[in-house]
Amino acid sequence: MDSSYLKQHSQSADANTMFDGATLTDLQKSLLAKVDEYGIKWAERAFKYDREASFPTENYNDLKEMGFLGLCVPKRLGGIGADYRTYTLVATRIAYYCGSTANTFNMHNANSLWTAGMVDDMELTDEQRASHENNRSIHYANMLAGKIYSQPFSEGSGAAAGKHPFGTITTRKGDGWIINGKKIFASLSGSADYYGVLCTEDVPNASLADTMFIAVPADAPGVSVVGDWDPLGMRGTVSRTLIFKDVFVPDTAQLMPRGMYIKAASQYPHMFMTLTPCYMGVAQAAYDFSVAYLRGEVAGVNVKRRMYPTKQFGIAEMYIKLQQAWALFHRVTSEFKRNPSRAERMRAYACQYTIMEYCAEICAAAVRVCGGQAMLKTFPLERMYRDSRCGALMLPWTSEICVDRLGYGLLYNENERDD
Numbered sequence: 025m026d027s028s029y030l031k032q033h034s035q036s037a038d039a040n041t042m043f044d045g046a047t048l049t050d051l052q053k054s055l056l057a058k059v060d061e062y063g064i065k066w067a068e069r070a071f072k073y074d075r076e077a078s079f080p081t082e083n084y085n086d087l088k089e090m091g092f093l094g095l096c097v098p099k100r101l102g103g104i105g106a107d108y109r110t111y112t113l114v115a116t117r118i119a120y121y122c123g124s125t126a127n128t129f130n131m132h133n134a135n136s137l138w139t140a141g142m143v144d145d146m147e148l149t150d151e152q153r154a155s156h157e158n159n160r161s162i163h164y165a166n167m168l169a170g171k172i173y174s175q176p177f178s179e180g181s182g183a184a185a186g187k188h189p190f191g192t193i194t195t196r197k198g199d200g201w202i203i204n205g206k207k208i209f210a211s212l213s214g215s216a217d218y219y220g221v222l223c224t225e226d227v228p229n230a231s232l233a234d235t236m237f238i239a240v241p242a243d244a245p246g247v248s249v250v251g252d253w254d255p256l257g258m259r260g261t262v263s264r265t266l267i268f269k270d271v272f273v274p275d276t277a278q279l280m281p282r283g284m285y286i287k288a289a290s291q292y293p294h295m296f297m298t299l300t301p302c303y304m305g306v307a308q309a310a311y312d313f314s315v316a317y318l319r320g321e322v323a324g325v326n327v328k329r330r331m332y333p334t335k336q337f338g339i340a341e342m343y344i345k346l347q348q349a350w351a352l353f354h355r356v357t358s359e360f361k362r363n364p365s366r367a368e369r370m371r372a373y374a375c376q377y378t379i380m381e382y383c384a385e386i387c388a389a390a391v392r393v394c395g396g397q398a399m400l401k402t403f404p405l406e407r408m409y410r411d412s413r414c415g416a417l418m419l420p421w422t423s424e425i426c427v428d429r430l431g432y433g434l435l436y437n438e439n440e441r442d443d
C-alpha cells in the first residue's frame with residue numbers, strides 16, 4: 025500500500041495531539057525525527073511481516089544503522105543515553121509505523137534501560153557495583169555492535185505475574201551458571217542474539233528474592249526454539265517457545281547483580297510499563313488513518329466520507345479517548361522514579377490499563393467508522409485492530425492484573441488486612 029498519507033499525519037500529530045503540554049528536549053526531537061525518516065518504509069513492510077508472521081529483520085537493520093540498538097545505553101558507555109521518558113516517546117513513534125517492531129524493540133531495550141541508571145541508584149556493595157559495571161559494559165558493547173537482545177520471562181505459570189519464583193532454574197557451576205527451563209511467548213525467538221532470561225537460583229527454599237536476570241547467547245549449546253507461531257496479532261514479534269537444556273553461561277552473563285532484580289521490580293514499578301508506548305502509538309496510527317481515510321486522502325479509496333454526521337461523531341469519540349490516553353501517558357511517563365508514591369503507582373496501573381484497553385477500543389471504532397473497504401488487507405487498519413488486542417495480555421501488567429491491584433491498592437493502606 026502507498027503509505028504516503030502518514031507523512032502529513034505524523035507531522036500533524038506532533039503539532040496537534042502528541043506532545044503538546046510536555047516540552048520535548050532536543051534529543052527527543054531529534055530521535056523522533058530520525059524515526060520519521062525511516063517510518064514510512066516500516067509501515068509498508070509491516071504488511072509482509074504480518075502476513076508471513078516473520079520478524080522485521082530489515083527494520084532492525086535500519087535500527088542498527090540509526091544507532092538505536094544503543095538507545096538506552098548510557099552516553100558514557102557509547103550509547104544514545106535515552107532515559108525512561110525518552111525511550112517511551114521514541115517507542116510510541118516506532119509503533120506508529122509498525123507495531124511489531126515497537127513491541128520487540130521494547131524487549132531489546134529492557135536489557136539496557138533496566139541495567140543502567142536504575143541499578144546505579146540502588147544500594148550495592150563496591151564489589152557488586154564493580155562486577156555489574158564490567159558485565160554491562162560487555163552487553164552494551166554487544167548492543168552497540170548491532171546485537172539484538174530479547175526478554176523472555178513468561179512460562180505459562182503465575183511466575184511472570186510475580187506470584188511465585190520462575191520455574192527456569194540456574195545452578196552455580198565453576199565460574200558460571202547452568203540454565204534449565206522453558207519460556208513461552210519469547211518475542212524475537214530465532215532472531216535475537218541474546219535472550220535476557222529471568223530465572224531462579226537453585227538454592228534451598230528459593231523465593232522471588234533469588235530471581236536472576238541472565239543474558240543467554242542464542243547460539244549457546246542447549247538453547248532451542250520450538251513450536252509454531254500463528255497468532256491473532258503482533259505477528260511480527262515471532263514469540264515462539266525457548267528451551268534451555270543444561271546451557272552454560274559465564275558469570276559475565278549476569279545482567280543484574282544477584283538479588284537485585286526483585287528489588288528493582290518493587291522499587292521501580294514503572295519498569296513494567298514499557299509496552300504502553302507501543303500501544304499508544306498503534307492507537308494514534310489507527311486514529312490518523314481514519315482521519316486520512318474519511319478525508320479521502322488514503323490512496324486506493326479516494327471517496328470522501330467526512331461529510332456524514334455519523335462519521336464526524338465516530339471520529340470525535342475516538343479523538344476523546346486518544347486524548348485521555350495521551351494525557352495519562354505524558355503524566356505517568358514523567359513520574360518514573362525510584363520508590364514512587366502510592367498515588368503514582370496507582371496512576372501507573374490506571375495508565376497501563378487505559379492505554380491497552382483504549383488502543384483496542386480506538387482500533388475497533390476505526391474499523392466501524394471507516395467501513396468495509398477500509399478493513400481490506402491492503403490497508404493497515406485490520407492489522408492494527410488485531411495487534412491492538414495483544415496489549416491487555418502482556419504480563420506482568422495485564423489489564424486484569426492492573427484492575428486487581430488498583431481495586432486492592434485503593435481500598436487498603438500498606439499492611440492493612442481484614443480478619
Ligand SMILES: Cc1cc2nc3c(=O)[nH]c(=O)nc-3n(C[C@H](O)[C@H](O)[C@H](O)COP(=O)(O)OP(=O)(O)OC[C@H]3O[C@@H](n4cnc5c(N)ncnc54)[C@H](O)[C@@H]3O)c2cc1C
Pocket residue numbers: 131175176177178179180181182184185187208209210211212257258261263414416417418419420422423424425428
Ligand atoms: C504478541 C505477544 C508477545 C509476547 N512477548 C513476550 C515476551 O517477549 N516475553 C515474555 O516474557 N512474554 C511475552 N508475552 C507473553 C505475555 O506477557 C503473557 O505471559 C502471556 O500472554 C500470558 O499467556 P497465558 O495464556 O499464560 O496467560 P495466563 O497466565 O493464563 O493469564 C491469563 C490471564 O489471567 C490473568 N492472570 C494471570 N495471572 C494472574 C494473577 N496472578 N492475578 C490476577 N490475574 C492473573 C491475566 O489477566 C492474564 O492475562 C507475549 C505475548 C504476546 C501476546
